[in-house]
Amino acid sequence: MKKPLQISQNVYLIDDHDLKMEERTGTYVLAEDEITLIETSASPSIPYILEGLNSLGISPEDISYIILTHIHLDHAGGAGLMLTHCPNAMVIVHPKGARHLADPSRLIQGAKAVYGDKFSDLFDPIVEVPEDRLIVKGKGDTLKISEKLTLEFLDTPGHANHHLGVYHPLTKGIFSGDTAGIYYPQLDREGIEFYLPTTSPNQFDPEKMLHSISRFMDLGIERIYFGHYGMSENPAEAFRQVENWLHVFLEEAKQVFADENQRIRLVENITKNLYDKVQSHLRKQGLADNHHIYELLYLDINVSSMGLAHYLMKLNGGTH
CATH class of the missing domain: 1.10.10 (Arc Repressor Mutant, subunit A)
Known part of the structure; x- marks a missing residue:
């Protein structure tokens, strides 16, 4: 397994090998006083996250927060399983997503409709997140994770109604989940900068997506931390292409x-x-x-x- 990449100040990226593919979905590690993860991918990715944390010298017991940009299984399906390794962590989620983590039956049903007989291989097990381990954050909320860094939360529908954007003011970066599309670093190595929107079912709304992207632009961000996959330091081009x-x-x-x-x-x-x-x-x-x-x-x-x-x-x- 390749080691986590340090991509900006105290921000590391672990390759989750989601869908058994490299550079498909990532977990971000914010190595601050309150160590914070952003995304878990699905449960088969948890061993990769644990190995990545180990290589950074971080124990799962040291994790304070696990932030989920949204509750689609390729971002949040492993949250319940990850919590079994992180006794001191709380899970942060959009107000519209919390109940589906506590009772993931509808998430499972929706993913089975998309992935069919591949579902078990790609997503099992899906473990419930105890309600007392959930923190709801929405538009305008914040989370202080060190003396210097307070994360800011935005309501960013378009890809899903239960979607958070997470602003990192120290690096002027946004953890965009899927709202601002997909970045393909594999093509960067071929000299091709390439981004696509992600319009997966069943809450895709183009007008909301464009409005959320305009919110990101209004922040004057300099970096986008994509759920799929990695960091771009060219937000203007990313938004234009998407x-x-x-x-x-x-x-x-x-x-x-x-x-x-x-x-x-x-x-x-x-x-x-x-x-x-x-x-x-x-x-x-x-x-x-x-x-x-x-x-x-x-x-x-x-x-x-x-x-x-x-x-x-x-x-x-x-x-x-």
């Missing part, structure tokens, strides 16, 4: 939805059209068609297509 691709995602999805023949296999056809667009874009930038990133891109686009399909069906009164 907004542009969000427009492309919506237009392609609407065209498929408007064609009765294509609508029969709605998600499949949206996925194909978007994947072709993304591949064409990357091909023009010199990326080989057999690059390993395409496996991850296809997965991300397919899940985003499910959310686009759900959004359009909801917009059209459930017509399918």
Whole structure:
């Protein structure tokens, strides 16, 4: 296993090997007086987090807080299991997410709808978070984790209604979860800076997403700490690309939805059209068609297509 990366002042990144993929989902470690984790990924990632903490010389008993940007299982599914290793930690979550951590039955049901028979392999076990270990934080709330650092919480819907943004004033950085999209550091190494929106089901709302992104811009941030994956020090370019691709995602999805023949296999056809667009874009930038990133891109686009399909069906009164 590769060691955690120090990516800014007292901020480390552990690769969670989510979905058995490197550089898919990360856990951030804030090595302050009150040691704080941001995200846990799903339960199969917990051994990687524990190993990463060990390599940083941090005991799980030393963790004070585990912050979840939102409760989708690839960000929060392992929180209950992680707590069994962290007897002194509290879990911080959006007001709309707390009850689903205490009773994850609806989370499980939703993930099974997306991942089908792969669910158990990817997410088990999902352990309930005891209610007395939960702290609710919302818009305007703060959390002091050292004399110099107080984190600030923002309500940032668009990807999900139960989504927090976490502002780190010392580094002028935002832990954006999934609201501001996905960053692909694998492509950076090929000389291609690339970001996509993530529009997964079932609370995707493009207007709310754009509004949340504008809130990030208003903060004058200099860094984005992405849930998927890593830090970008070029927020203006990240926001530009995410907004542009969000427009492309919506237009392609609407065209498929408007064609009765294509609508029969709605998600499949949206996925194909978007994947072709993304591949064409990357091909023009010199990326080989057999690059390993395409496996991850296809997965991300397919899940985003499910959310686009759900959004359009909801917009059209459930017509399918």
